[in-house]
Amino acid sequence: MDTSKLAIFGGEKVKKIQFGSGKRFGLDEVAELVEALEQNTLFYHNGNKVKQFLNDFNAIYGVQYSVAASSGTAAIHVALGACGITVGDEVITSPITDQGTLVGILYQNAIPVFADLDPHTYNLDPQSIEASITSRTKAIIVVHLAGNPCDMDAIMDIAERRGLKVIEDCAQSYLTLYKGKRVGTIGHYGCFSTNDFKHISTGDGGIVTVNSGNKEDYQKTHAFADKNYLRFEGSVIRDLHQVAPNYRMTELQGAVGVAQLRKLHWICEQRNRYGDWLTKLISDLPGIHPHQVTNGGWCSYWFYMLRIDEAQFDCTRDEFVEALAEEGISCSAGYIPQVVYMQPLFQKRQAYPGSHFPFELSSAEYKEGDCMVAEQILETAIRLPINEFFTDQDIEDMAAGIRKVSGYYGKR
16 A cells, blocks of 8 residues: 555645634624623523523524523423423433433433434434333433434324423534424423534523423423522512522523524524535445434534444544544544443442432443444544534535545555
């Protein structure tokens, strides 16, 4: 082999110019923040910015009710509390996700149970969900990973037949569509994140959509995010019936969110175009499995993740990543280092120091091989960034880099 071909062996890099970049925040956000400060209050109930943020969000998503929260993690906890998840309940979710999907389950002293994934969309496999249901199962948290929708028809069918609540984790999936419907509006609750690494940012923050359209459900959800206070129609009711956290969003977050929402369609359309285009440019490569969008879906690509079939290459996945990075193409091995159930919290069954509660209430186990497809995804996946500030040249360079490394290491 001619080792001069790859940059890692001294060859010329594919990517000769930096990736496109831009500023997320500008004078629009400044103007909204000034208005927030001029209210002389930063408390969401007395100000107007969080209310406007939610009203604008509701208009985009076509929902009647949503609740603001302090983070995406908080949003999921609020949804779990609102739908009555409690001590000893089991909640089925994805083994490839951020811990923010999981901590709300444990805060409610419920037990996470992990179902396996589709090998190419990286989302929950409905058959594995059904096989994971026990008498303790009360809810499913579907994670629309990287802006790609889950197979919601099949999941909602399971939920309806088995009497389960469905919470959609949409932290990475703004404006994602499933058969013409926005994810976050299909399940019973939709949960969004506005932390600094998502499609739009308020620094930190979250939103919960209440999809029943029922005012009582909305008030219960709103109260759970605010210590079970009921702040409606000019009155505050402080009756304490059960424990609930304080996850209020501030007026400063709401103000930034108002300006960010104006950019949301452009952001997601750019990411969709770039992600789909990258797939088209590499779909003919032997041994490369592009990021597959769910049938009937529209993806807003929080990131792009392909898989390689190591049997078709004279290199490992990690060697492929190293070579691609040397070509100037930003990339990383996998998404998270390992499936979440292999983390110490689950291996030790210890959510709290010195205690095995609530794991001791369930027969759920966490061992290597439980979700074989998910484990294989992380062993063979390569993550690539997609950003609205990229240029067409950036996408062409990414594809050229993948083609170059693939061509060099591919078995003939």
